[in-house]
Amino acid sequence: xxxxxxxxxxxxxxxxxxxxxxxxxxxxxxxxxxxxxxxxxxxxxxxxxxxxxxxxxxxxxxxxxxxxxxxxxxxxxxxxxxxxxxxxxxxxxxxxxxxxxxxxxxxxxxxxxxxxxxxxxxxxxxxxxxxxxxxxxxxxxxxxxxxxxxxxxxxxxxxxxxxxxxxxxxxxxxxxxxxxxxxxxxxxxxxxxxxxxxxxxxxxxxxxxxxxxxxxxxxxxxxxxxxxxxxxxxxxxxxxxxxxxxxxxxxxxxxxxxxxxxxxxxxxxxxxxxxxxxx
Ligand code: PAF
Numbered sequence: 127x128x129x130x131x132x133x134x135x136x137x138x139x140x141x142x143x144x145x146x147x148x149x150x151x152x153x154x155x156x157x158x159x160x161x162x163x164x165x166x167x168x169x170x171x172x173x174x175x176x177x178x179x180x181x182x183x184x185x186x187x188x189x190x191x192x193x194x195x196x197x198x199x200x201x202x203x204x205x206x207x208x209x210x211x212x213x214x215x216x217x218x219x220x221x222x223x224x225x226x227x228x229x230x231x232x233x234x235x236x237x238x239x240x241x242x243x244x245x246x247x248x249x250x251x252x253x254x255x256x257x258x259x260x261x262x263x264x265x266x267x268x269x270x271x272x273x274x275x276x277x278x279x280x281x282x283x284x285x286x287x288x289x290x291x292x293x294x295x296x297x298x299x300x301x302x303x304x305x306x307x308x309x310x311x312x313x314x315x316x317x318x319x320x321x322x323x324x325x326x327x328x329x330x331x332x333x334x335x336x337x338x339x340x341x342x343x344x345x346x347x348x349x350x351x352x353x354x355x356x357x358x359x360x361x362x363x364x365x366x367x368x369x370x371x372x373x374x375x376x377x378x379x380x381x382x383x384x385x386x387x388x389x390x391x392x393x394x395x396x397x398x399x400x401x402x403x404x405x
Contacts (some may be wrong), residue, residue: 127205143175143178149173150177151170151177151267152177152179153177153179156269159208160314162309167213171212173271174269175266177264178213180216184257186257187254187257189247204216210249216366237287239282241366243278243365246366255286275399277386283296300372306326309329311398313396324359326359328360329357329402332401334352335349335352339387346379347373352389356389361380363392367388370387371384372403385404
């Protein structure tokens with residue numbers, strides 16, 4: 127596997143991969159790879175001839191009081207996992223390559239980024255959209271794959287690709303979960319043993335709410351019960367539990383398909399997100 131850190135070498139390497147009309151799939155990540163990321167890599171291998179993974183902890187998507195400095199980083203371990211998966215190329219630029227001195231252009235995400243995580247993390251999705259657009263321009267993949275765990279992020283990236291005419295296919299990969307149902311996330315590494323045990327209350331509450339809503343329960347009641355169950359289960363606070371149109375992300379007060387439960391909650395120092403198809 128080639129590990130590349132500058133754009134000129136990256137362009138040459140991707141051109142070489144594409145020779146003979148071969149396709150390239152990109153899996154953008156911030157590293158600290160776990161089974162969830164590896165499931166994206168495996169999907170990429172199924173749909174394209176070559177897989178490029180990027181690892182870049184993107185400072186512009188972290189707020190001033192968020193965990194940019196503490197975000198787990200272990201490139202050697204990540205690279206070993208990617209070699210085992212047969213990845214062709216790891217794109218691992220430094221901050222100075224991604225955002226050279228004087229960098230002053232960014233993408234602004236309008237209504238899709240305003241609610242849910244966007245409300246709790248102002249500027250987050252502008253940072254995500256900007257870096258993902260740059261990754262698309264740098265790697266020029268035929269396909270890019272993102273996890274469905276970040277459902278709002280996936281919707282925003284699809285919309286950005288459409289709005290800005292990126293010529294590539296964007297695929298969502300199903301959420302990978304631990305045996306007890308907790309969605310895999312690099313941030314699960316922050317949880318103490320007790321918090322990790324309690325964290326299962328989060329997916330359980332969402333599952334129960336989805337079942338109740340499909341069964342005809344009042345949506346507001348089901349969401350309020352899910353919030354209460356998450357806090358009862360040991361979480362300190364709930365940022366939001368919402369029923370949304372799965373595509374437009376508009377909040378739904380009554381169940382209609384396609385619908386998705388979207389949620390974020392805080393336990394100790396950790397903010398977890400999750401989502402679930404309803405119906
Ligand atoms: O989902 C992530 O890991 C990040 O938001 C992404 C898409 C790699 C952009 O930095």
